[in-house]
Structures are given as structure tokens and as C-alpha cells.
Amino acid sequence: MKSTYLKHSLICNNIFLLMILLFALIPEGFSQSAEVKLFAHRAGAHEFDENTMQAFQASYDKGLRGFETDVRLSKDGHLVIFHDDSFERIVGIKGGIEDLTLEEIKKLKTKKGNPIPTLDEVVAFFKDKPGVYIEFEMKTNKPVYDEEKLHKYCDELYKRTYSNKPVGSDYLLTSFDKRPLQYLKKTYPDVDMLFIKGEGLSQKVVDEAKELGIKRIGASVHGTTRNMVIEAKKQGIMVSLWPGRSIDDFLLGVYLGSDYLCSDVPVAVTEWVQKNAPQIKLK
Numbered sequence: 001m002k003s004t005y006l007k008h009s010l011i012c013n014n015i016f017l018l019m020i021l022l023f024a025l026i027p028e029g030f031s032q033s034a035e036v037k038l039f040a041h042r043a044g045a046h047e048f049d050e051n052t053m054q055a056f057q058a059s060y061d062k063g064l065r066g067f068e069t070d071v072r073l074s075k076d077g078h079l080v081i082f083h084d085d086s087f088e089r090i091v092g093i094k095g096g097i098e099d100l101t102l103e104e105i106k107k108l109k110t111k112k113g114n115p116i117p118t119l120d121e122v123v124a125f126f127k128d129k130p131g132v133y134i135e136f137e138m139k140t141n142k143p144v145y146d147e148e149k150l151h152k153y154c155d156e157l158y159k160r161t162y163s164n165k166p167v168g169s170d171y172l173l174t175s176f177d178k179r180p181l182q183y184l185k186k187t188y189p190d191v192d193m194l195f196i197k198g199e200g201l202s203q204k205v206v207d208e209a210k211e212l213g214i215k216r217i218g219a220s221v222h223g224t225t226r227n228m229v230i231e232a233k234k235q236g237i238m239v240s241l242w243p244g245r246s247i248d249d250f251l252l253g254v255y256l257g258s259d260y261l262c263s264d265v266p267v268a269v270t271e272w273v274q275k276n277a278p279q280i281k282l283k
Contacts, residue, residue: 035281036253037260038269039066039133041244042083046264050090051081052114056125062267066133066260068174071119072097073145073153074105079119079160085141091116098144119157123164130167133260135194135218138175147179154180158188178212185213192216194240200224201239206232218242218262221253229257247272254280 043055044064051069059067070083080097087093090110097105097116105116119136126132136157140150157173165171174194175181184191194216195209200223209217217232221241229239241253244263253261263269273280 034254034279035283036258037066037133037283038064038250038266039068039135039260039262040064040266041068041242041262041264043067043069044264044266046245047267049110049112049114051083051117052110052112053117053121053125054114056122059266060129063270064266065131066266068135068137068262069122070137070139071157072139073149073156074102075099076101077152077156078102079153079156080105081117081119081122083139085139085144119160123160126169127164127166131169132166133170133172135172135174136161137196138173138177138180140175140177140180142177150179151183154183154187158184158191162188162191172216174218181212181214194218201228201232201241203228203231206235206237209237210235216240218260221249221256221258221261224256226256233257233259244269 040059042050043052044050044059048055048058056067069081072080072082074080074097080102082090082097084090085096087095087108091108092111102118108116110116126134138153138157140153145153161171161173170192172192172194173180173184174196176196176198181193181195184193193214195212195214196218197205197220199205199220201217201219205217205219209215215236216238218240221243224241232239238259240260240262241256241258242262244250244253244261244265246265247269250261250263250269270282273282
């Protein structure tokens with residue numbers, strides 16, 4: 001088993017080294033087609049204190065204009081920025097956003113000393129910053145979010161994001177959960193959405209998105225093929241790939257032809273591209 005794992009690791013490393021070499025040697029005229037929108041997962045989860053105002057400010061100051069964040073509903077009905085269903089990893093206590101009122105949440109600090117922001121705080125931060133791309137992931141897991149709570153959540157999320165969207169920006173509401181996507185599509189026809197899957201891109205996934213009336217898919221970079229990305233684009237689908245835990249993941253996503261790439265290390269990726277692969281255009 002250990003021998004097989006080592007062989008697999010060596011193969012992967014060789015593939016990535018080959019990809020880097022290929023990008024370095026691509027003729028300048030051809031390389032201009034390597035364009036991708038890079039965005040900061042949880043505002044740069046492996047570089048900053050994820051999903052905090054400190055992270056949004058720091059990644060923005062570093063030149064990032066694409067972001068992803070997560071939205072939950074507090075016990076008393078306020079939209080709050082937080083990824084996990086439990087406070088344990090980030091704050092170090094039991095319970096979750098849905099168990100506390102906003103007043104109680106605002107008394108908490110992350111392990112790194114930052115407060116947990118509300119959606120309104122994040123939206124206000126970006127309101128005067130044109131040309132940003134933000135994915136707001138809807139963390140509406142069952143059974144915590146029944147239909148009544150889900151609809152209230154969706155209505156508030158749509159209203160607060162779309163009424164404050166800066167000029168020339170793209171605000172996407174995204175989810176693994178089909179329920180909020182279906183409700184928003186029916187209730188707010190102008191909403192821009194993305195369907196997330198924890199698996200590689202396939203025709204089955206494309207068909208699921210089409211059934212929802214959604215033209216954007218966020219799929220796993222691992223298990224996705226270049227041919228499937230090409231085929232999805234032919235069918236009018238915009239492709240976003242994740243996770244992006246390393247520069248290697250980013251390069252794999254570029255090779256596959258993804259339109260958008262999510263990254264936990266967006267600053268490192270940006271600096272690496274500027275230094276080593278200027279032929280890759282980060283939009």
C-alpha cells in the first residue's frame with residue numbers, strides 16, 4: 001500500500017513538473033489564450049483568518065478581485081459569514097451560528113482574534129469597489145433549514161447582495177443544496193447562480209445544472225478531464241474548479257481549461273504566476 005502511494009505521489013509530482021515546464025515553453029502567441037478568473041476561497045483560507053474582515057481587506061489589498069464566502073442564518077434571523085456548521089475549528093467552542101443570536105455571535109472571536117462578520121459588513125466593504133467577483137455560498141443544510149427558514153434566508157440574501165452590488169461586478173449565489181437554487185430561480189429570474197458538486201465534472205453533472213436552469217458549475221478539479229471541460233463549454237456551461245490548496249492545483253485547473261479557479265492560496269498563486277508564468281492571464 002505504501003509503495004503504491006509513493007508511486008502515485010511521484011507520478012503526480014512529475015505531471016505537475018511537466019505542466020510547469022510546458023507553460024514555460026508555450027510560444028507567446030499561443031499562451032495568450034491561457035486566461036482564468038482566480039478567486040479567494042473564504043477570502044484566502046490558508047493565507048489569512050478565513051471569512052473575516054481582516055481576510056477580505058488583506059486579500060483585496062494584495063490585488064485580489066475575486067472572492068468566495070459562506071453565509072448562515074443566526075438564531076434571530078441575521079445573515080452571518082461563517083463556513084462550518086460548528087464553531088469548534090475556528091472559534092474553539094461548541095455550537096454553531098444557527099444556535100446563537102447575533103448579539104451572542106458578536107461577542108465571539110476566532111482563534112486568531114478576529115470577530116465574525118455579518119453579510120451586511122462584507123457587502124458594505126465591497127459596495128464602493130467596482131469590478132469584483134464574489135460567490136456567496138448558501139450553507140442551507142437540512143434539517144436545520146426547513147422550507148420556511150430557507151425561503152426567508154434566500155429572500156434576505158438576494159435583497160442584501162443584489163441591492164448593493166458595485167458597478168461592473170458579478171455576484172453569484174451558490175450551493176450544493178438544490179433547494180435554494182430552485183427557489184431563487186423561480187422567485188428572482190435575474191439572479192446569477194452556480195451549482196456546486198463535490199465530484200469531477202461529468203455529463204451527469206452538466207445535466208443536473210441544466211435541469212436547474214443554471215449555466216455555471218463548480219466541480220472538483222480532481223476527477224475532471226480537459227475533454228469534459230471542452231464539452232461542457234460547448235453546451236453553454238461556465239466551468240469553475242475547486243479545491244485550490246496549492247499552486248499545483250491552480251496549474252492543473254489552467255491545463256483543464258477552467259473559466260474560474262478557486263484558491264485557498266490566491267496571493268501565492270498570483271505571485272507565482274507573475275514571476276514564473278506571465279503568459280497565464282489572471283482576470
